[in-house]
Amino acid sequence: MAVIYNKIAIIGMGLIGASIALASRRAGLAAVMAGYDADPAAMADVASLQLVDEVADTAAAAVADADLVIMAVPVGAVGAVAKTIAPHMKLGAVLTDTGSTKRSVLRDVAPHLNESIIWLPSHPLAGTEHSGPQAGIAHLFDGRYWIILPLDAPESAVLQFESFITGLGSVVERMAPDYHDKVLALTSHLPHLIAYTIVGTAVDLEQQLKNDVIRFSASGFRDFTRIAASDPVMWRDVFLNNDEAVLEMLQRFSEDLSYLQRAIRWQEGDKLEDLFSRTREIRRSIIDAGQD
Amino acid sequence: MAVIYNKIAIIGMGLIGASIALASRRAGLAAVMAGYDADPAAMADVASLQLVDEVADTAAAAVADADLVIMAVPVGAVGAVAKTIAPHMKLGAVLTDTGSTKRSVLRDVAPHLNESIIWLPSHPLAGTEHSGPQAGIAHLFDGRYWIILPLDAPESAVLQFESFITGLGSVVERMAPDYHDKVLALTSHLPHLIAYTIVGTAVDLEQQLKNDVIRFSASGFRDFTRIAASDPVMWRDVFLNNDEAVLEMLQRFSEDLSYLQRAIRWQEGDKLEDLFSRTREIRRSIIDAGQD
Numbered sequence: 411m412a413v414i415y416n417k418i419a420i421i422g423m424g425l426i427g428a429s430i431a432l433a434s435r436r437a438g439l440a441a442v443m444a445g446y447d448a449d450p451a452a453m454a455d456v457a458s459l460q461l462v463d464e465v466a467d468t469a470a471a472a473v474a475d476a477d478l479v480i481m482a483v484p485v486g487a488v489g490a491v492a493k494t495i496a497p498h499m500k501l502g503a504v505l506t507d508t509g510s511t512k513r514s515v516l517r518d519v520a521p522h523l524n525e526s527i528i529w530l531p532s533h534p535l536a537g538t539e540h541s542g543p544q545a546g547i548a549h550l551f552d553g554r555y556w557i558i559l560p561l562d563a564p565e566s567a568v569l570q571f572e573s574f575i576t577g578l579g580s581v582v583e584r585m586a587p588d589y590h591d592k593v594l595a596l597t598s599h600l601p602h603l604i605a606y607t608i609v610g611t612a613v614d615l616e617q618q619l620k621n622d623v624i625r626f627s628a629s630g631f632r633d634f635t636r637i638a639a640s641d642p643v644m645w646r647d648v649f650l651n652n653d654e655a656v657l658e659m660l661q662r663f664s665e666d667l668s669y670l671q672r673a674i675r676w677q678e679g680d681k682l683e684d685l686f687s688r689t690r691e692i693r694r695s696i697i698d699a700g701q702d
Numbered sequence: 703m704a705v706i707y708n709k710i711a712i713i714g715m716g717l718i719g720a721s722i723a724l725a726s727r728r729a730g731l732a733a734v735m736a737g738y739d740a741d742p743a744a745m746a747d748v749a750s751l752q753l754v755d756e757v758a759d760t761a762a763a764a765v766a767d768a769d770l771v772i773m774a775v776p777v778g779a780v781g782a783v784a785k786t787i788a789p790h791m792k793l794g795a796v797l798t799d800t801g802s803t804k805r806s807v808l809r810d811v812a813p814h815l816n817e818s819i820i821w822l823p824s825h826p827l828a829g830t831e832h833s834g835p836q837a838g839i840a841h842l843f844d845g846r847y848w849i850i851l852p853l854d855a856p857e858s859a860v861l862q863f864e865s866f867i868t869g870l871g872s873v874v875e876r877m878a879p880d881y882h883d884k885v886l887a888l889t890s891h892l893p894h895l896i897a898y899t900i901v902g903t904a905v906d907l908e909q910q911l912k913n914d915v916i917r918f919s920a921s922g923f924r925d926f927t928r929i930a931a932s933d934p935v936m937w938r939d940v941f942l943n944n945d946e947a948v949l950e951m952l953q954r955f956s957e958d959l960s961y962l963q964r965a966i967r968w969q970e971g972d973k974l975e976d977l978f979s980r981t982r983e984i985r986r987s988i989i990d991a992g993q994d
Binding site (some may be wrong): 456557606630660682683690 | 887
């Protein structure tokens with residue numbers, strides 16, 4: 411694959427930032443890659459793993475001369491990062507992020523932009539329960555959607571950015587901020603909240619029962635613990651910043667759960683079986699959509 | 703491996719029954735295997751897949767001369783099956799089941815037992831979201847726990863049965879009925895109920911949003927749909943028959959979820975981060991316990 415940006419800078423070298431570096435190198439998408447992370451321990455890992463060509467001392471140094479700047483930090487930190495780097499960015503450079511909540515990112519980044527920055531928020535629908543530079547994997551984005559919010563960026567810049575994303579292995583999809591936050595609230599944020607809750611419920615059990623819950627963690631619970639092992643700071647920020655959509659979906663979920671709870675209490679098997687049959691159909695749709 | 707029972711009979715040839723047949727044959731644990739399923743279509747599959755040596759016309763015919771009889775049916779059906787087969791079982795034969803709710807199984811089977819039957823309820827902690835004879839896999843039980851409730855069975859019979867279970871690939875664990883139902887309520891039943899609920903919430907969304915939820919099912923939701931694709935009748939029966947323990951765990955879960963909901967509404971990030979950090983530890987414990 412041809413070089414798409416001469417220099418890219420990645421601010422935040424955790425699971426996502428490190429995976430972008432590895433996937434970009436795999437496809438030769440950038441002539442030079444610079445990386446920066448606010449955590450010195452992470453920076454040491456980035457250096458020893460040789461994830462980027464330039465291990466920068468500051469975020470400002472990383473973005474100098476970069477044609478594409480990627481903020482791969484928790485959504486609660488993206489405003490501060492934008493404020494720090496915006497004055498040091500090259501004229502006409504593209505700025506993107508990888509956050510899970512787009513309305514809050516737009517709100518937090520907007521005050522720090524200037525006319526010479528092409529702002530193109532985005533969100534890769536990919537991840538694992540691991541964190542940090544050493545969690546990066548070159549194939550993390552292969553075949554996964556990467557949502558782009560073109561806003562008012564010039565179409566040529568959007569297309570160039572989409573080539574880069576496609577080069578990382580992803581499938582590009584354009585979306586509006588409000589709709590993005592609603593879809594993600596149900597597909598990602600609420601499931602994570604539920605998984606955190608149920609694993610948290612286990613944490614509070616008396617010791618013997620807790621030990622046996624861990625020991626005999628059958629398929630349901632075991633899957634939930636994997637989800638509930640995701641990065642605590644990243645997810646704290648997601649819930650604080652997509653609170654409106656998450657609370658709305660949570661309300662619907664709670665109503666539906668009460669309905670099933672009542673059906674169990676009153677031994678209404680037909681209601682349970684009816685729902686369980688309908689949910690099976692959704693699984694088939696997902697397999698048909700090639701998202702499994 | 704040596705033959706452990708001369709003849710075994712499997713009543714209910716779904717995912718679990720078919721997998722027992724395949725795993726037993728793999729290890730040569732029975733000289734003869736008979737199988738029966740109340741569903742004619744399943745029986746046709748059993749015959750064409752040649753899962754057992756004797757495809758029986760009735761449950762009574764299947765259990766004749768069997769040294770071990772396994773009821774691998776939904777827990778709501780186990781009482782009726784026991785009633786049908788008990789009078790036809792060989793003197794001193796072992797009767798077991800594979801149900802997820804042990805208190806209800808004990809209650810439903812007890813009235814139909816006679817003195818010549820050695821009753822040894824059990825529960826393999828294994829499964830997939832697929833159903834029916836064609837879903838059977840020989841290695842389904844490899845390395846997975848299989849819980850046994852010895853009750854008042856002679857120790858020699860328990861040990862022989864445990865050899866059979868070990869021969870299927872499982873790790874044997876003895877447990878009391880009440881404790882079993884409590885542990886399973888949290889590790890398996892509640893996670894399934896939650897997964898069914900959240901996928902059900904998606905079913906009720908307006909069409910465009912629902913389509914996109916399916917299309918962009920990021921990691922959280924996709925995992926839930928797999929769980930929520932499990933057999934509807936089996937799971938209906940689980941909830942109806944472990945209602946007490948499930949409702950108790952559900953109450954705890956709802957309280958914990960309300961706590962997080964409130965933390966999101968009031969932007970209390972420290973409470974979220976604190977819980978999310980503690981749940982990550984549970985995951986480590988499960989990996990350390992070798993249950994991943």
